[in-house]
Amino acid sequence: AQKVTQAQTEISVVEKEDVTLDCVYETRDTTYYLFWYKQPPSGELVFLIRRNSFDEQNEISGRYSWNFQKSTSSFNFTITASQVVDSAVYFCALFSSGFGTGTRLQVTL
Amino acid sequence: DTAVSQTPKYLVTQMGNDKSIKCEQNLGHDTMYWYKQDSKKFLKIMFSYNNKELIINETVPNRFSPKSPDKAHLNLHINSLELGDSAVYFCASSQGWGRRGQNTEAFFGQGTRLTVV
Numbered sequence: 001a002q003k004v005t006q007a008q009t010e011i012s013v014v015e016k017e018d019v020t021l022d023c024v025y026e027t028r029d030t031t032y033y034l035f036w037y038k039q040p041p042s043g044e045l046v047f048l049i050r051r052n053s054f055d056e057q058n059e060i061s062g063r064y065s066w067n068f069q070k071s072t073s074s075f076n077f078t079i080t081a082s083q084v085v086d087s088a089v090y091f092c093a094l095f096s097s098g099f100g101t102g103t104r105l106q107v108t109l
Numbered sequence: 110d111t112a113v114s115q116t117p118k119y120l121v122t123q124m125g126n127d128k129s130i131k132c133e134q135n136l137g138h139d140t141m142y143w144y145k146q147d148s149k150k151f152l153k154i155m156f157s158y159n160n161k162e163l164i165i166n167e168t169v170p171n172r173f174s175p176k177s178p179d180k181a182h183l184n185l186h187i188n189s190l191e192l193g194d195s196a197v198y199f200c201a202s203s204q205g206w207g208r209r210g211q212n213t214e215a216f217f218g219q220g221t222r223l224t225v226v
Contacts, residue, residue, distance in 0.1 A: 045152075
């Protein structure tokens with residue numbers, strides 16, 4: 001069975017706070033791909049990152065960073081110094097077929 | 110140039126009608142998808158085609174029928190529309206798919222908001 005769990009339904013932070021969005025996955029495959037997507041209020045879905053199961057290196061892109069840990073089946077996403085423009089729904093996905101339920105992030109001034 | 114385009118963007122129709130949503134990608138990708146996003150923002154895959162071959166067919170009423178005339182197009186036809194079909198439908202494409210070969214990120218269209226009244 002394949003499953004992605006994003007336990008945080010909604011998170012509210014004040015601008016400049018750091019925030020971590022959790023993602024836990026289940027799969028029996030030894031090779032798999034994980035993704036994060038962003039859906040801003042305008043509605044489009046924007047790809048953020050892809051990680052394959054053999055690459056456990058953490059990744060940083062500007063204020064965004066991702067922590068992939070196979071031992072805990074987690075692929076968490078941290079936004080440092082959050083900004084209002086980060087307000088969106090964020091989806092974690094396993095392959096292209098298994099999306100989590102999303103975490104709505106609200107960043108206020 | 111839009112990478113993945115779907116039409117129409119909005120569709121309001123009565124129960125019982127038949128409607129189609131068209132999708133085209135100009136990225137040269139081999140794989141295309143249809144997803145449904147409900148009012149709670151849950152995003153669920155419906156179908157996936159790889160090189161015009163159906164590879165994912167989730168539990169979807171058979172009133173929904175995808176058609177892929179070529180690998181750049183994946184249209185969605187819905188018969189006998191019901192109130193519960195109201196949702197945003199997203200088309201997407203990727204270079205690879207699933208468990209075989211390279212699986213790359215999906216590029217999404219802007220979505221079609223379907224409202225059944």
